C-alpha cells in the first residue's frame with residue numbers, strides 16, 4: 078500500500094470530527110498569535126523600561142505579558158479538552174471498525190491467525206494510528222503558525238541574523254531524515270517481532286498440556302528467548318536512536334545560539350542592535366527553528382504510525398468479509414422459508430489449489446429427512462458442513478435451499494434457520510443456563526426441559542445457579558460440554574439441525590439420548606449428522622459416504638453394511654470391544 082494512500086486515509090479519519098478539529102485549530106491560531114507578542118513585550122521592557130529607568134513602562138508591559146500568558150494557558154486548556162475527546166473518539170472508532178470487521182471476515186481468516194496474535198496486532202495498530210490525535214501532532218500545527226509570526230519578528234529585528242537562522246535549517250533536515258529512516262526500519266522490525274511472538278505465545282499457551290506431557294518446556298523456553306530477544310533488542314535500539322535524536326537536536330540548537338550571540342554581540346557593539354533586540358531575536362529564532370525541527374520531527378513520529386496504519390488498512394481491505402455475497406445485493410432474500418429441501422449441485426471445494434477435498438458432490442436432502450455423513454478422517458465431512466453453514470464457499474457448483482442458491486439469502490437470516498453442534502464445541506465463560514440461552518429469549522422452563530432431554534439434570538442439580546463453567550467450559554468434562562452444546566442448539570428450534578461428531582465424548586446413555594431425540598424433538602426437523610455410531614446410523618433415512626477426493630455415494634445404512642467393507646470397518650470399529 079502506497080504511503081500517500083495511507084496519509085489520505087488517515088486524514089479521512091478526521092472527517093466526522095471536522096467541528097472539533099476546527100475548534101482546536103482556532104485555539105491553536107489564537108494561542109500562536111498571543112505567543113508572538115511575548116518577545117516584543119520583553120524587548121520593550123528591556124529597551125524602554127529597564128535601560129531607560131522607566132518604571133511605568135516596566136509595570137505596563139510586564140502586566141501585558143502576564144495577561145497574555147494567562148489567556149494562552151486558558152486557550153490551551155480549552156484545546157486540550159477538545160483534543161482529548163477527539164483522541165478518545167478516534168481510538169474507539171478505529172477499534173470498533175477492526176472489531177466489527179473481525180465479526181464479518183471469512184472464517185478461513187482465523188485458520189491463519191490465533192487470538193493472541195490478533196489482539197496484539199489490532200491493539201498495537203490502533204494505539205499507533207490513534208497517535209495522530211496526540212497532543213504532539215497538534216503542537217506541531219501550532220508551531221507552524223508561530224513559525225510564520227516568528228519569521229516576521231526576525232526580519233523586523235535584523236535580516237542578516239535571520240539569514241543565519243535560515244541557513245541552519247537544511248542541516249537539521251538532513252540529520253532528522255537520517256533518524257526517520259532508521260526509526261522506520263526499527264519500528265517495522267519491532268512490529269514484525271511482536272506479531273511473531275504473539276502468534277507463538279498464543280499457540281504455546283494453547284498447547285500447555287502437551288508441552289508438559291512431551292517434555293517440550295526447555296525447547297519452548299529456547300524459542301521464547303530468541304523471540305523475546307528480538308523484541309527487546311529492537312526496543313533497545315529504538316531507545317538508543319531516540320537518545321541520539323534528542324542529543325543531536327540539542328547540540329544543533331546550542332550551536333545556533335552560539336552563532337546568534339556572537340553575531341548579535343557584534344551588532345550591539347556597533348550599535349546596530351539593542352540589548353532587548355538580541356533577547357527578542359533569540360526568542361523569535363526559537364519560534365522559527367523549533368517548528369521546523371518539530372515539523373521535520375513529525376516524520377520521526379509518523380515513522381511509528383505509518384507501518385501500523387499500513388497493516389491496519391491492509392487488514393480492513395484484504396481480509397474478505399463473508400457478507401460480500403457473490404450475488405448482487407438487489408437479489409438478496411431475507412427469509413429462507415426452508416419448506417422443502419437442501420441440495421448440493423456438483424459442488425467442488427479445495428483449501429489449496431489443485432487438491433480438491435470435495436470433488437463434484439451432489440445430493441438432495443428433503444425436509445424432515447435424517448441423513449448421516451460418514452467417511453474416513455480427512456474425507457471432508459466437516460468441510461461439507463462448513464459449506465452448508467456458509468463458513469466457506471464452493472469453488473464450483475452451488476448449494477440450494479428450497480431451490481435457491483444459499484448465497485442469495487441474507488447471511489444472518491440464513492444461519493438462523495440452522496442449529497449446529499460442531500465437533501469442536503466453544504462455550505462462553507458464563508453459567509450453564511447462560512450458555513444454553515445464548516442468542517435467544519427462551520424461558521427457564523424451556524431450558525429445564527431441554528436440560529432433562531440431553532441428560533444434564535444431574536450436573537445442574539449439583540451445581541449452584543451462578544456456577545461459571547470457566548473459559549471454554551474448562552470446569553466441565555468433554556461429555557458435559559457436548560451436552561450443553563446440544564442443548565443450546567436444540568433450544569433454537571431451527572428447521573435444519575446439524576450434528577458434527579457429537580457422540581465422540583458421550584457415554585452409552587447419552588448416545589441413546591441422541592438417538593431418542595431423533596424420534597422426539599427432532600422428529601419433524603431435517604437432521605444432518607456426522608457419525609460412525611451404528612445405533613444412530615441404523616435410525617437415519619440415508620447415509621452420504623465421503624471418500625478422499627471421490628464424489629459422494631448415497632445409500633442406506635444396511636446397503637453400505639453389506640456392500641462396503643470399509644464402511645463396515647468404520648462402524649464395527651466404533652463398537653465397544655467387550656472385555657473378556
Ligand SMILES: Nc1ncnc2c1ncn2[C@@H]1O[C@H](COP(=O)(O)OP(=O)(O)OP(=O)(O)O)[C@@H](O)[C@H]1O
Nearest residue numbers: 188428429434452453454455456457458459460461
Ligand atoms: N482450514 C484448512 N486449511 C487447509 N486444509 C484444511 C483445512 N481444514 C481442513 N483441511 C483439510 O481438508 C481435509 C478435510 O478436512 P475435514 O475436517 O473436513 O475432514 P473430516 O472428514 O471432518 O475429518 P475428521 O473425521 O477427522 O473430523 C483434510 O485433509 C484436512 O487436512
